[in-house]
Amino acid sequence: MITESNADQPLGARMLLRRVAVAMAVAMVASIPLSFVWKSPMTLVFRAAILALMGVLMFSLLERWPRRLPRPVGRWALQVGGVALVMPLATLAIYLASTGSGTPPFWTVHERLSGFMLLTMAGLLAGSWTALVALIRQKDALARHQALAFDLERSELARQALDARMKLMQAQVAPHFLFNTLANVQALVDIGSPQAPAVLRSLTAYLRAAIPQLDEGCNTLGQEVRLVEAYLKLMHMRMPDRLRYSLQVDESLVNVRCPATTVLTLVENAVRHGIDPSEEGGAIDISIERRGTRCLARVNDTGVGFVHAGPPGTGLAGLRERLALTFGGDAQLRLAAREPHGVCAEVEFPALESEPCTTPPH
Template structure:
């Protein structure tokens, strides 16, 4: 009887084992497929980030070179100083286009070089200050993020204002978030709150790819005139 029962059950046990093997192989294949898809999605995001980082508008670079030429042609001693500031900017800017991240300290070096150039262009219409808490200096920062906010303040705040204005850059951290504030006393915000030009739109897309909903970028009107660009993103200390 046991022999007959064994003969009856054996095929079913073999089939069950075979299905188990097939199921296990299918699960492994599905897991491998999901892992590969995740890698491809990550590569796509990285490629998109590199593309967005490369979209640094060079208009001010060409304007600065034109200004240098004018100063050279006029025999001005400022030409050498302006050229030196431009070289400092390029030394700070170019490597960042190839890096997925930078630090707050490095970003401030870039912003300072940029503002020095702008100050030479409109010395009577631009004043500025830069400050970062010591705890924030070595935090990771998306490349060109601070520069984008400062460029926006110059282009849409200081340049359109007959009297110019002041730009104050401040970076703080509470340990969980990095808080960036770029405040200008220029022409003010004529677009809807939270809007901005192409540079800010690109920055918002980069922040979304990097941090999802954990990052925030807003433009806030300041009375009687001026704008505060407020950027918050998760704090991560650089390994450097």
């Protein structure tokens, strides 16, 4: 049933023209059987067209007026009833207008009375059924429109929920990274290293550039590489004899988007859980390469490995969730042990450059 709110919806000119065209087509079809018994087919077509216009006028008028109806009365019934009522009245008006002065009333002439009855019955049947079909189609269109609106609203709510989760995860990344880095500086201070002031100055400059990018929620791989280089320089100043690193990046990937600190988290995890606990130190080899339409970021370290370092920390768990929020199930984080010791960490995700990724696709 058509809801009451339809009365408040404006009837556009395009919709009105479409209704007139449909009504005219129905009137022409309905007049075909009558044309075989009608004395003047052109007069029949003209009168059928007038009835069609009156039906459209009544249907459209009752769609918006009265604005409020008693609860038991449905607007659809009012519209169908109005179209059914206007057919005999309009036919009567046509026959009265076509009866000239001095001419006997049409109901006294058998031929004209038969024409009146035939035209009235055809108008009642065609007009009522056309109104019902129009209402059914209108109901279906309204249902599709509401379903689409609900889907869009549900999609927007889901996007907002995922955006909130992403921001929450990102809020956890910044302090985690900051505390880990400050702990490294604190270690230098505790042992009285002469490098501590230089490292602290480098850390201050680094955080000044890094923190705004952490707040953005999304980096490009080019930004990630710059952060990784700055971080490794700091760590190399702290343990120059125990840390070696190399970095290889496919230049075609510098504008590919990824969640903030994606590569940095892997490198930081390799330093903290792999190189730092090792007395001999080790090497970190970073490579970022393209594989078809995907990007593969790999961080290999020769640190103590899983046995001595224990299970992965919260940094990798947070990275795994941020990848899921950004790329859905189209991103992977893989960890594997290396021989004789060390860990290989890989992140694989779509190589997309077009959109910002503060929220996942939907």
